[in-house]
Structures are given as C-alpha cells and as structure tokens.
Amino acid sequence: MEKKTENKLGAIRLSPQRRLILEEVMGTKKHPTADVIYRNVKHKLPNISLGTVYRNLESLSENGYIQRIDTGTGPRRYDGDTRPHAHIRCTSCDSLEDLPEKNLLEKFLLRELKTDYYIQEVIIEIRGLCPECQQSDIPEDIRQNPLQVEP
Numbered sequence: 001m002e003k004k005t006e007n008k009l010g011a012i013r014l015s016p017q018r019r020l021i022l023e024e025v026m027g028t029k030k031h032p033t034a035d036v037i038y039r040n041v042k043h044k045l046p047n048i049s050l051g052t053v054y055r056n057l058e059s060l061s062e063n064g065y066i067q068r069i070d071t072g073t074g075p076r077r078y079d080g081d082t083r084p085h086a087h088i089r090c091t092s093c094d095s096l097e098d099l100p101e102k103n104l105l106e107k108f109l110l111r112e113l114k115t116d117y118y119i120q121e122v123i124i125e126i127r128g129l130c131p132e133c134q135q136s137d138i139p140e141d142i143r144q145n146p147l148q149v150e151p
Helices: 016-026 034-042 050-062 104-112 131-137 140-144
Strands: 067-069 077-079 087-090 096-098 125-128
Touching (some): 016 034, 016 050, 034 050
Parallel strands (some): 087 125
Antiparallel strands (some): 067 077, 087 096
C-alpha cells in the first residue's frame, strides 16, 4: 500500500520541479506562457529544461491543478484559477486578465441557449484594448464609435 505524503496532490506526484512550476502559475494573475514560467523557474532550478516545463504544465492542466488557456492567437497561457470564469485579452499587447464577474456570462449564456447538447464546458474570451494600449493604439474611427455593452 502506498503511503500518502505531502508530495502527493490528487492523482499526480508533485516532484520538486512540478511543485515549483505549480507555485509559479498559482502565484500570478498574469496567465503566463510556458516560456515565461521557464524563465522564472530557471533562476531556482538552473538545470530545468523548457521541455520539462511544458510536460509538467500539460500534466498539471490535464489533472485539473491549473487551467490551460488556448487563445487561438498565440502560445498557450496557464491560469492557477481552475474555477469556470471568463477572460479579457488585449489585442495589442496580448495581456490576459480574469473578468471579475465570475460565472455571470456563462450563466446567462446557458440560460438562453436552447440545445440538446450536453454542455461540458463554456469558454469565454472577450477581446479589446487594455487601458495602457488605449492611450496610443485606438484608431480614431473606433475611438469615436466603441462597442458598448448595455448595463
């Protein structure tokens, strides 16, 4: 019989490398890419490889410890918050943030959706320009006619 230790969390063993990668993802709200995580953990584990980071991120996401975000426009991002929630992404600088209204959009969508499908997951990403990029990147025609959401 296998003895449970604090190095085990659920179905996968938390090796020192995997634990450090998990802590890196859990310790930020910036939704980092594998490259960013690699650069950050390399300071503590100089011999770690990028491939090891990728494999561990995939294992952690497949086992539900972190969320993998495929934006469709760039590298995968990772989120320590595994609860269902929507994201908003800047189309200029590619920053990605959680929307503060947890589950609001998903609940509205599912209430209005008429289908015989069994819904397994709802992924919502809103795209726009972050406050910093708005200062310089918004063309005049869009600045005068932005998409507004009615309250």
